[in-house]
Amino acid sequence: NYKDRYLLTVSARYDGSSRLAPGHKWVLFPSAALAWRVKEESFLKDVDCLSNLKLRLGWGITGNTAIDPYKTQGNLEYGRYSYGSNGVLAFYQKEMPNPNLSWEKTEQWNAGIDFGFLNNRITGSLDYYYRETNDLISRIPVPAGSNLTNEIYTNVGRLRNEGIEFNIQAKVIDNKDFTWDLGMNVAWNSNKITKLNKSESADYYIPVGGIGGGTGNTVQAHKVGYPAYSYLLYEQVYDADGNPIEGLYADRNGDGVIDESDKYIHHSRDPKVVIGINSTMNWKNFDFGISLRANLGNYVYDNVLSQNSIYSAMYNSAGFLSNIMRRGAKFETQQYMSDYYLKNAGFLRCDNISLGYTWKHLLDDALRLRVYGAVQNPFVITKYKGLDPEVFSGIDNNVYPRPTTYTLGVVLTY
16 A cells, blocks of 8 residues: 555465365466555545545456366265176266366456545446456266266366446435435346367357256257357247247258257346346435346246146146146147247346334433334336246246245334
8 A cells, every 4th residue: 555545455375176186176366456546646636526536457366166076086876786686786986087177267357446426425336347267167968988977077168258337326315304325236247158178160069057857958058159058949930820830940050951950049048237226215213225126138948838838748647637837838749949938037126125213212312213114025027927037047947936025123222
């Protein structure tokens, strides 16, 4: 810290993980940050309307080893083998190890500005970041016969993230009887896979996003040039009335045959824009607060609908009547790979509303009493017809709604 204007921070971590193989356990992670308090300079110090102005620049590398343990060693499993009329209990190797699995490393640059006006009645920040993740860790399919399992953990490639974040807080009204604090943050993010180990093939991708229904079905993919966890599905064909035609998909490559090569990548599970709004009002002894969140540009595969909206599922194996979903198209048989089930899941959600009243001077100022009521998750506005549009994985298997919680409370201070 030099003259309370020029700031420098430098750090280094040497981290190890027992989940990785010998020779790959330990990595050095450095970081550095610079800041300049411009407001403290002589040419701005006497500008009364400007309360704060600070410029920031940072760089650093972090690591990740979010994998199941023992994947760099040979896993054994206990089971029974049939041998004639008898069974033999024995240990057997479940999968071959990956002795070359190493840290997933993320390098990030960020630049930002902090500001304040009118004696910090208005404050905020604007940030830009660029993040590149190398040696991405993922489970990928392996050729039959090359291992004792069909998928292994390995380092697969590189992912780029960049975005802008803006945050502002303001005391909109500030007088004796009424105050109003309002805050808002907006974040825009874009991510793209820039390298995969076999990216020399334009058609190569890693299937991810397993769904319920069928065996081994996936609806997402990692592919160079697209966001991680993008959806990979067939393009549904519709009739003149806008109804999906069962089993009919677009021949996107024009070869006259509908097969895996006609699947296309469309949309991502991640929102393009995230917005948060919070507001607090105080009028005399009353207080009122509300917080809202919005995700824009995120999509969800409606796996609940794809499993439960088919006519052939109306009767179970015992011949009894079973329920099917009322909403959505009714196919005769499962059409799991149709993009009909890919839905825009943008939403505006109210997280919390509270209203309270405070007696500030009870028992000769010896007691302060506040009574309040609050509601968590009172409403969500969305076009998505499932139970909840906020699905982190992008695959909706949710059959239980998020609760709305009502709270009454008393706070005593003495």
